[in-house]
Amino acid sequence: MSLTEAQLPYPDYDFAPHWFEHGSVRQHYLDEGTGAPLLMLHGNPTWSYMWRNLVRDLRSDHRCIVPDHIGMGRSDRPDESAYSYTAPSRLADLERLVEHLVTERGLPDRGWTLIGHDWGGIIGMAWARRRPDWLARIVMLNSAAFPMPLGYRLPWYLRLIRSGGSTSARLVHRTNAFAVAASHLGVASALPRPVRRAYVGPYRGLHRRLAVLRFIQDIPLTAADPAWPLIDVGPAEAPQLTSLPMLVCWGGRDRVFDHRFLAEWLRRFPSAEAHLFPRAGHFVQEDAREEVVACVREFLGRHTEGTGASW
Template sequence: MTLPGYPFTSHFLTRAGLSQHYVDEGDGAPVLMLHGNPSWSYLWRRLIVALRTEHRCVAPDHIGMGLSDKPGEDRYAYTLASRVDDLDALTDHLIATEGAPERGWTVVMHDWGGPIGMAWASRHPERVARLVVLNTAAFPNPHGARVRPALRLPLWLLRETRVGARLFLRHHAFARLATLPPFGVRRRLPREVRDAFLAPDDGRGHRVAVRRFVGDIPIGPGDGAWPLLTRTGESLGEFADRPVLIGWGLRDPVFDPLMLTEWRRRFPAAEVHAFPDAGHYVLEDAYERLVPAIEAFLRR
C-alpha cells in the first residue's frame, strides 16, 4: 500500500475483539484529530508532520475505516454512540497506559469527527483545552429538516432503496466522488493522493462503514443519532471559555456557510479562517494556509 506523506508507525487498540488503528506521533500536549466519512487518518498527514515536533498527535481510524478492522454489522453497531465509546476507550488507554496527560487536549474535528469529538468532550470537559473545527457540525442542522441538495440522493438511496445500498457497496461511489472536484475538493488531487485516500478499501467491509455513516446522519427526532447530537449541541456552552479556531472551506456542498455562521454564533470569540476557494476537504484545498494557522494557534 503506497501512502505518500504518511510516514507514521501504526498502533492498534483491541477492544471487544476488534482492533482500532491509530497514529501516535510526537511529544507534548496532545492533539486529538478526528476524521469523518469517507476519509481516514490519512487526512491529517500534513498536520501531524507539522505539529509532532511540539505536540503529541493522536489520529484514530474509526472502526470499519482506514487501517482499523472492518467488521460486519453483526459485530459492530456503526452508530454515533459506538464511535464515542470507541474514542473514550482509546483516550482512556492512552492516559492509563501510554503516558498521555489527563488534561490539556486539543480536539481537531472534521465532518463526523465533530459530533464524535464534541460528544466525547462533553463527557470529559476537564480534559479539553482547545478546539479546532474544520467543516463539521456538532448540533442539529440549522437548516432544520430540509436536507441539503448534495445529500438528498445518497440519503434516499440508502434509506429508502435496497438497490441503492447494493450499488453503494459494489462501486464505493461515495468515497470515490469525495476525492474529486467539485464534490469533496475544489482542486484536483494528485493521482497518488487520491489512491491513498481509497487504499484501505477492502471491498464490502470498508464500504459498510461508509454506508452506515451516511445512513446515521441525524435529520430529525426519528433518527437514532438525534438524541445524542441534540445533547451534544446543548453542551457546547461548556466550552465557551476555551480557545477555538475554525477553518472552513466555503465551497462545501454540505457544510455550507450557514453551518459556519452557527459555529460563530456559538463561539463568537473564535479565530476564523474561511477559504472561498476550498471545499469540504479544506485540509487538501487550503493546507498551505490552514496548517500554519493551526500551528500558530496552538503556540499561543
C-alpha cells in the same frame, strides 16, 4: 505475503501503526510526537490519512493521536454481529481509546486539543461535552455537532443513500463510488492521483466499506435516529466549552456543509476565531493545505494555557 490495498504505502503517510483492541476488534491509530496531546478525528469516507500534513508539521511540539474509526482506514472490519456501526458506538470507541491512552500510554487527562472534520466533529464534540475539563482548545474544519441549521436540506444523493434499500445505497456498498466521488467532489482543485488513491484505497473491496454506508445512513435528522443524542444539545453550549480557545477553518465551496453550518458554529462559540478559505472545498485541509497547517500552528502557539508545557 502481498500487501492489501489498505496496507500499501501512501504519499507522506510513513507513520508507525498502533493498535487498540475493543474486545476482538482492533482499532488503528497514529501516536506521533511529544508534547500536549492533539486528538484528530476524521469523518466519512476518509481516514487518518487526511491529517497527515498536520501530523508531520505539529509532531515536533505536540503528541498527535489520530484514530481510524472501526471499519475505516486500517482498522478492522467486523461484521454487524460483532460491532454496531452507529454514532453511539463511535463515541464509546473514542472514550475507551482515550482512557487507554491516559491509563496505559502516559497521556494526561488535561490539556487536550480536539481537532475534528465531518463526522469527526459530531463524535469529537460529543466526547468534549462529556469531558470539558480535559480540553484546552478546539479546532474544527468543515463539520457539524448540532441539528441541521434552519432552512437546510440534506443533498438529494445523501437522502437517497440514507433511506436504505435504494439503488444508491446498494451502489455505495457494492462499489467504491462514494469514496471515489468524495475524492473528486470534496475538493475544488483536483488531487494528485497518488493522494486520491490513498483516500479511496482502504475502501476497495465489498467487505471494506460497510462503515461508509452506515455512516451515511446514521446522519441524524430526527429524534428517532440513533445518532440524535450526540447532537441534541440545546441552543447553547456549556460555558466550560465556550470559554475555550476555538479555531474554525472553513472551506467555502463545501457541497454539504455550507455557510449556514459555519454561522451556527460561530453563534454557539461567539469567541471563536474563524478563517474562511473561499476557494476550498469540503476537504479544506487539501485545497488549502499550507494555509490550514500554518493557521492551526499559529493558533496553537498563541493558546498554550492549560496544555501543560512539561508534557
